[in-house]
Every structure is written in structure tokens, then in C-alpha cells.
Amino acid sequence: MTLLSMQGVKILATGSAIPHSVLNNHQISNMVETSDDWITTRTGIEERRLLTGENKSVVDLGTLAALKAISKTNISPLDIDLIILATSSPNDLFGSASQIQARLNASKAVAFDLTAACSGFVFGVVTASQFLQTGSYKVVLVIGADVLSKWTNWSDRNTCILFGDGAGAIVLQNCSLEKNQLLGFQLNTDGLHWNHLKLSYKEESKPHSSLNIYQGSFNYISMNGKEVYKFAVSQVPLSIMKCLQSLDISVSEINWLLLHQANERILTAVADKLSISRSKVIMNLNKYGNTSAASIPLALDEAVCEHKIVNNDIVVVSGFGAGLTWGTFVLQWRS
């Protein structure tokens, strides 16, 4: 979708945070029947980070990533109008964004959670842009943070090899249309196939003793890896092409392809389908695994800090995952 906006969106800064504790493939092979060779060959993942320790949550990681991003700007937390926390692993089902708002002392900001699994950051940035382009808000903080280690069945080799914990953040500000950096977006949902990847609520077999209500608790993550793989490799290139076509940007103009860091084979297959050189694919999943909503802002922050992404670069960003949800936005970087 091209943006028929009154104002533009400017990126002020990015930040990220990862836990200290490292879990490598050899350690996982002592827990389930797998091997370092199988995991690296099939996914590209070598190790991941886990948020260990008592009472640690997505709020700790999200706050740290946000503080790092804010510290690179000349805004104060009091200047933030809106905080969007993209997460599927809150420490409170009523939302965790307000706890981050309090920790940042961003008392003027309204804060809410956005749940769209691994597409959460893309959906969060697009949501933020709507408020910025209309002029409703001037400064928006978008955080992508997840601690899926808390929801992973560590005896299930189909899933436990994939996920890691992390957080990334971006500070956005409205600006004149000439300085706009968010060129366009394309979002999708396919609820018919929600079953392929879920962290679903499991009811008790019997209802409450006096009320006919079924209570329960949330299960571990379960996934049909093959189906999710096929979905990503078929749908993500289409989303990217639709978005580029709406902007009249050709594939050859793309400097960087930044995809949700799910599996190296998915990332290279998408690049190959689009005839984008693999050297333009940003990838750090070998170090962190799939960090869900955190993976894109974490990789973006690293690429910016390493001066890979430089002034005027066109960056195509796509997220995909549970829901099923997927989507793309296109950035023009300005340093």
C-alpha cells in the first residue's frame, strides 16, 4: 500500500537487548535426540540466548532495548506519545507495555501490547506509522520483545532447537513528507491455517463445579514445521513483490533484505525466489535463533551499528509467523 499521508515517518534510533545466558546446539543435543550438525544444516542456528533467573520477563528485555534506543536520540522519555510492545510472551495477559512505560518514566505515553507473533514488529511499526502520519502523535516507541523460552517444550525437538529470547526497539518521529523513511507496507492474515503454529489455551476436561465454564491454562508452542516453512517461502516473496510494485521500486534497487530470522533456508529461499543476491540478506540467526517479534529489530539494530545499512539504502523488511500473519514494509534509511 502506498502511503497517502499528511506527514512522514522518520527513524530516530534503534536499540536491542539480549540475555547473557547462551545455549548452544551441543547443549541441546544433551537434552533431546538431535545434533549440532542437524540443527546447523537444517536451520543455520548455532546458539541462542535464554532469559534466566527469577522474575525476569519480557519487561526487562524490552525496557533495556528501549533505553538503548532512546539514549541514541535527543528525546526524553517524557516526549514519547505512544509505546507499542509487540510480544506474544507477556508477563501479564492484560498487557506488559504499561510496565515498560512505568520503568521508562514515559508517563505521558499511552502504551499497549500488540500480538502478532513473529510478524509483531512489522505490524507494530505499521500501526505506529498511522498515528504519526495523521499527526495524532509525534514520537512513538515500538518494541519487539519475546521470551519464548518460557513457552517452549524443552523435550520437543521439533521446536526447542529454534527459539531464543531477545528484544529490539525503534524510536519513530513524524516529519515532513520530504524526509519520510517509511515508503510503504503490505500486511496479511490467514486465520484458516492458525493451527500450524500455536501457543493455545488448553481447557480442563471438566467444567467448574458449579458454573458451566471451562477453565484452563496455556500450552507449550506447537508447530507443523513443514507447513510453516512452505507458507513462508511461498507467501513472503508475494508480499514483498506486492509492496514493491505499489511503490514502483524494482528488485534491483533493494540494498538489504531483512526478514524475520526463522531459518537460514527460508531466508535464502525467499532471496533466491526474488533474484536478490544472498549477500544482501541480513542474517544473525546463527547467534540468537528465532527470537519471534524481537528478531527483526535486533537484526536491524546490529546492521545499523555495524554500518552495513548506510544513508539512502532501501531496506525491505518482512515478518511472518503464527496467525498465520505476514507482512512487509519498505524503508529508506537516512543517517
Ligand code: UT7
Ligand atoms: O517464526 C516462524 C516459526 N517457525 C518456522 O519458521 C519453522 C519453519 N520450519 C522449519 O524451519 C523446518 O521445517 C524445521 C527446521 C522445523 C524442520 O526442518 P525440516 O527440514 O522441515 O525437517 P522435517 O520436519 O521434515 O524432519 C526431517 C527429519 C524427520 O525424520 P524422518 O521422518 O525423515 O526420519 C524428523 O523426525 O528430521 C527429524 N527431525 C530431527 N532430527 C534431529 C526433526 N527434528 C529434528 C531434530 N534433530 N531437532
